[in-house]
Amino acid sequence: MASKLRTCFMCWNLSGFNCVNHHNGRNRVVRVSFPASCEMRHRATFSSQHKRQQIKPSAEGGLRQNQDEEDDAAEVSLNNDDSVENLNDATAPLAININGAEQAEQLSGRQLEDLLGMIKNAEKNILLLNEARVRSLEDLEKILAEKEALQGEINVLETRLAETDAQIKVANQEKIHVELLEGQLEKLRNELAQKESTEGKYSELHDLQNGGLSDANPLSHNDSIHSLTEELNSLRAENASLKNTIESFKTQLSDTKNNDERLVALEKERSSLESALKDLESKLSISQDDVSKISTLTVEYKDLWDKVENLQSLLDKATKQADQAVIVLQQNQDLRRKVDKLEESLEEANIYKLSSDKLQKYSELMQQKLKLLEDRLQKTDEEINSYVQLYQQSVKEFQDTLDTLKEESKKGNLEEPVEDMPWEFWSQLLLLIDGWKLEKKISVDDASLLREKVWKRDRRIIDTYIACKKQSEQEAISAFLGLLSSATSPGLHVIHIAAEMAPVAKVGGLGDVVSGLGKALQKKGHLVEIVLPKYDCMQYDRVCDLRALDVLIDSYFDRQLYKNKIWVGTVEGLPVYFIEPHHPDKFFWRGEFYGERDDFRRFSFFSRAALEFLLRAGKKPDIIHCHDWQTAFIAPLYWEIFAPKKGLNSARICFTCHNFEYQGTAAASELESCGLESHRLNRKDRMQDNSSHDRVNSVKGGIVFSNIVTTVSPTYAQEVRTEEGGRGLHSTLSVHSKKLIGIINGIDTDAWNPATDAFLPVQYNATDLQGKAENKQALGRNLGLSSTDVRRPLVGCITRLVPQKGVHLIRHAIYLTLELGGQFVLLGSSPVPHIQKEFEGIANHFQNHDHIRLILKYDESLSHAIYAASDMFIIPSIFEPCGLTQMISMRYGAIPIVRKTGGLNDSVFDVDDDTIPSQFRNGFTFVNADEQGLNGALVRAFNLFNNNPEGWKQLVQKDMNIDFSWETSSAQYEELYLKSVARAKAAKGA
Numbered sequence: 001m002a003s004k005l006r007t008c009f010m011c012w013n014l015s016g017f018n019c020v021n022h023h024n025g026r027n028r029v030v031r032v033s034f035p036a037s038c039e040m041r042h043r044a045t046f047s048s049q050h051k052r053q054q055i056k057p058s059a060e061g062g063l064r065q066n067q068d069e070e071d072d073a074a075e076v077s078l079n080n081d082d083s084v085e086n087l088n089d090a091t092a093p094l095a096i097n098i099n100g101a102e103q104a105e106q107l108s109g110r111q112l113e114d115l116l117g118m119i120k121n122a123e124k125n126i127l128l129l130n131e132a133r134v135r136s137l138e139d140l141e142k143i144l145a146e147k148e149a150l151q152g153e154i155n156v157l158e159t160r161l162a163e164t165d166a167q168i169k170v171a172n173q174e175k176i177h178v179e180l181l182e183g184q185l186e187k188l189r190n191e192l193a194q195k196e197s198t199e200g201k202y203s204e205l206h207d208l209q210n211g212g213l214s215d216a217n218p219l220s221h222n223d224s225i226h227s228l229t230e231e232l233n234s235l236r237a238e239n240a241s242l243k244n245t246i247e248s249f250k251t252q253l254s255d256t257k258n259n260d261e262r263l264v265a266l267e268k269e270r271s272s273l274e275s276a277l278k279d280l281e282s283k284l285s286i287s288q289d290d291v292s293k294i295s296t297l298t299v300e301y302k303d304l305w306d307k308v309e310n311l312q313s314l315l316d317k318a319t320k321q322a323d324q325a326v327i328v329l330q331q332n333q334d335l336r337r338k339v340d341k342l343e344e345s346l347e348e349a350n351i352y353k354l355s356s357d358k359l360q361k362y363s364e365l366m367q368q369k370l371k372l373l374e375d376r377l378q379k380t381d382e383e384i385n386s387y388v389q390l391y392q393q394s395v396k397e398f399q400d401t402l403d404t405l406k407e408e409s410k411k412g413n414l415e416e417p418v419e420d421m422p423w424e425f426w427s428q429l430l431l432l433i434d435g436w437k438l439e440k441k442i443s444v445d446d447a448s449l450l451r452e453k454v455w456k457r458d459r460r461i462i463d464t465y466i467a468c469k470k471q472s473e474q475e476a477i478s479a480f481l482g483l484l485s486s487a488t489s490p491g492l493h494v495i496h497i498a499a500e501m502a503p504v505a506k507v508g509g510l511g512d513v514v515s516g517l518g519k520a521l522q523k524k525g526h527l528v529e530i531v532l533p534k535y536d537c538m539q540y541d542r543v544c545d546l547r548a549l550d551v552l553i554d555s556y557f558d559r560q561l562y563k564n565k566i567w568v569g570t571v572e573g574l575p576v577y578f579i580e581p582h583h584p585d586k587f588f589w590r591g592e593f594y595g596e597r598d599d600f601r602r603f604s605f606f607s608r609a610a611l612e613f614l615l616r617a618g619k620k621p622d623i624i625h626c627h628d629w630q631t632a633f634i635a636p637l638y639w640e641i642f643a644p645k646k647g648l649n650s651a652r653i654c655f656t657c658h659n660f661e662y663q664g665t666a667a668a669s670e671l672e673s674c675g676l677e678s679h680r681l682n683r684k685d686r687m688q689d690n691s692s693h694d695r696v697n698s699v700k701g702g703i704v705f706s707n708i709v710t711t712v713s714p715t716y717a718q719e720v721r722t723e724e725g726g727r728g729l730h731s732t733l734s735v736h737s738k739k740l741i742g743i744i745n746g747i748d749t750d751a752w753n754p755a756t757d758a759f760l761p762v763q764y765n766a767t768d769l770q771g772k773a774e775n776k777q778a779l780g781r782n783l784g785l786s787s788t789d790v791r792r793p794l795v796g797c798i799t800r801l802v803p804q805k806g807v808h809l810i811r812h813a814i815y816l817t818l819e820l821g822g823q824f825v826l827l828g829s830s831p832v833p834h835i836q837k838e839f840e841g842i843a844n845h846f847q848n849h850d851h852i853r854l855i856l857k858y859d860e861s862l863s864h865a866i867y868a869a870s871d872m873f874i875i876p877s878i879f880e881p882c883g884l885t886q887m888i889s890m891r892y893g894a895i896p897i898v899r900k901t902g903g904l905n906d907s908v909f910d911v912d913d914d915t916i917p918s919q920f921r922n923g924f925t926f927v928n929a930d931e932q933g934l935n936g937a938l939v940r941a942f943n944l945f946n947n948n949p950e951g952w953k954q955l956v957q958k959d960m961n962i963d964f965s966w967e968t969s970s971a972q973y974e975e976l977y978l979k980s981v982a983r984a985k986a987a988k989g990a
């Protein structure tokens with residue numbers, strides 16, 4: 001399907017795909033306007049990067065963001081350009097010039113007013129924010145005081161409650177006592193009643209016998225009953241009063257509960273006020289940023305204003321002169337009228353001249369008068385001329401100044417490369433031009449000239465893009481072709497052909513290197529492109545504007561041609577070509593990147609198809625850079641087939657082996673599938689595997705056939721030349737040692753930056769480590785670890801679980817960390833079934849453990865959270881070509897504990913090693929790949945952490961400040977490329 005131009009420059013020709021990340025960090029080009037259909041989408045991103053969040057008090061007294069003013073600001077910028085355009089066009093007659101200048105003045109004035117208004121608004125807003133902040137702080141203080149008072153009350157109530165409890169207990173005991181006494185009393189009453197009935201008869205008898213002295217006993221009984229009744233009554237009264245007390249305590253208790261509830265409500269209110277305060281503070285800082293931006297703008301506009309004022313004064317002068325000229329002109333006209341009248345009179349007089357002497361005299365008089373008047377007229381004319389000349393001179397000066405300004409701005413625009421458009425923009429342009437070329441809408445030569453312009457980030461390209469955004473594709477193509485004039489290459493054209501690229505298709509460090517090195521070379525001014533297989537399991541959401549080209553590329557395999565669909569898109573601002581083979585084996589539809597039984601066929605097919613694509617696309621790269629065994633086939637394919645037989649011969653081949661453990665070997669006959677001749681290549685000095693003579697070795701082919709061979713650290717470059725390190729290729733590497741070099745990898749410091757990392761709950765940096773502690777708490781909460789002791793060190797480990805990584809030492813480190821009182825988090829997964837099973841066992845064992853967690857999967861966002869949360873990071877590798885995790889961990893303030901091997905030896909230096917200058921010491925290292933070795937380093941790390949918190953903090957800050965960017969390493973690659981290209985040129989010339 002033919003591509004169609006759309007009206008939005010970012011969505012142009014990209015039908016059917018979502019626009020992601022179009023307008024990141026640097027698209028400050030306010031001259032770009034968006035079509036209405038896309039305006040919302042782009043302007044949202046646009047304005048989020050140019051936040052002029054003006055917070056204004058709303059009618060309701062709250063604070064609101066002034067979106068209207070933000071939009072106005074964008075409009076002002078657009079109008080400004082228009083006004084400059086009007087001034088530049090000042091070639092029209094006088095009136096138009098004056099209007100143009102007035103317009104310029106009005107517009108610039110309006111802009112300045114707008115700006116001043118904006119500044120004032122921002123200042124007002126800051127004041128308002130500050131006031132709100134002060135008020136919130138006061139409120140907060142009040143609430144805290146109230147809270148303290150309430151707490152005091154609660155304490156009093158609690159003491160009283162305790163007393164009440166005690167009294168209730170006593171009362172209960174008293175009650176039991178009363179009940180007991182009541183029981184006894186009842187008993188006594190019964191006994192008394194019995195005695196009274198039995199003794200009644202006897203008493204009479206007894207009275208009779210004792211002469212009335214028998215009433216002594218009844219009296220004592222009555223006394224005791226009386227006293228008991230009294231005691232009972234007093235107890236009853238006491239009981240009643242106790243009940244009252246209990247009631248009152250109950251009321252107090254419920255009051256206390258109410259207070260508790262109030263306290264909770266107040267707590268909630270306090271926390272909401274705190275979050276509102278935080279919100280306000282962040283808005284305040286945004287406003288302050290905006291104010292500083294606005295003041296820069298103000299300075300720029302003041303400059304412009306000065307120029308406009310200059311022009312204005314020139315114009316004023318000219319206008320005054322013009323006014324004077326007009327007055328003189330009017331006087332002149334009056335005189336002319338008078339002269340005309342006099343002439344008429346003269347004529348009349350002439351008629352009577354002859355008849356009258358008087359008339360004669362009159363006539364002479366008239367003549368004199370006329371002469372006088374003519375002289376005056378002459379003078380006036382001269383005066384007018386001089387005024388007109390002066391005026392013309394002023395206009396010329398005005399015009400010249402405008403021309404110079406116009407010229408200067410044009411020069412500035414054309415000569416400087418445009419720095420303020422996002423990489424996506426340029427990459428999409430490259431892909432657009434490639435699409436035209438592959439779809440045969442433009443010639444190969446024109447395409448490469450246009451691509452060079454894009455490569456140079458030529459402003460005219462943007463102007464053309466904008467100018468023809470509403471035109472048809474054909475018109476746009478013509479406009480673009482119109483741009484072609486002289487074009488010189490500003491740098492190298494480098495094409496990486498690889499099996500991985502972070503973050504879309506990443507298994508390990510290879511993916512990070514392809515994008516990190518690619519971006520660094522792009523920044524240095526080189527044209528960098530990437531060719532990848534189109535895997536079904538890629539992270540498609542990380543590809544920007546993915547689309548299929550309307551073209552199929554034939555590629556040879558198994559003695560026939562297969563079609564390949566070419567997809568294009570940008571990843572991390574780099575242009576990427578994805579190859580989708582139409583092969584019945586569905587090579588890249590396996591749900592996996594590697595580990596398939598036919599990997600040798602899959603990647604030899606891809607290598608061949610990638611070169612077919614470069615050939616068909618007419619690319620003439622300076623360097624083709626292939627990586628690891630999967631694309632090492634490129635080197636023999638290029639020098640055996642494509643350069644000598646097909647004319648794809650502009651390039652030098654660079655091969656980087658990221659790990660000599662994986663060499664890609666197969667029966668020699670399998671080489672035939674991709675067109676390489678096994679009888680030519682299955683030779684000791686070519687691709688024959690050093691340990692099996694009927695097999696070929698892809699990495700060996702890469703070494704033998706490439707112009708440059710690199711590996712990923714200087715120490716590893718030494719190690720691979722030993723029998724053990726080279727995994728059988730040491731002899732080959734010795735033969736080709738002149739082209740072998742070890743360059744340590746960098747890391748992508750934009751993607752790995754704790755100060756901006758969007759995966760982290762809290763961002764932080766070396767000077768503010770509070771955020772790191774918060775990340776540690778957050779990870780602990782997420783993984784369900786105990787958080788009782790925040791000073792417990794957290795040891796992290798993120799790795800592929802393969803023997804190379806020292807899995808037995810990782811396992812040992814888990815138990816040792818537990819013994820030493822730390823916490824351990826492991827993120828990893830294994831392609832080796834028995835290792836995966838073993839770690840699943842450990843993970844299950846510690847499933848709900850307070851201090852250990854194993855997460856056995858690949859998880860990019862969790863990896864960021866672990867780097868940020870860890871205090872220490874363990875890498876006990878048996879061998880490590882470079883390793884990225886030690887650099888990433890240091891950038892996130894997690895101190896590495898590593899075995900001294902390969903790239904770890906080149907990047908981690910022991911804090912206790914006196915042979916290393918102290919400024920380079922940054923971690924803990926051990927030499928022997930055994931438990932004792934690891935113990936020594938881990939115990940030393942725990943000691944420093946526990947016993948010297950200040951020393952530990954300084955180490956963390958030092959590590960976070962180390963520069964692990966690609967800057968230095970990409971410069972080394974650049975130098976290698978340039979030397980190789982120069983040698984090739986010299987050889988051609990000789």
Ligand SMILES: Nc1ncnc2c1ncn2[C@@H]1O[C@H](COP(=O)(O)OP(=O)(O)O)[C@@H](O)[C@H]1O
Pocket residue numbers: 507508509510512798799800827828829857858859860863882883884885886
């Ligand atoms: N399970 C995982 N989840 C997320 N990222 C991982 C995982 N395992 C490894 N990584 C990442 O892969 C990269 C490993 O690179 P490196 O240290 O060079 O080792 P290798 O390339 O040998 O795997 C790092 O970016 C690391 O964060």
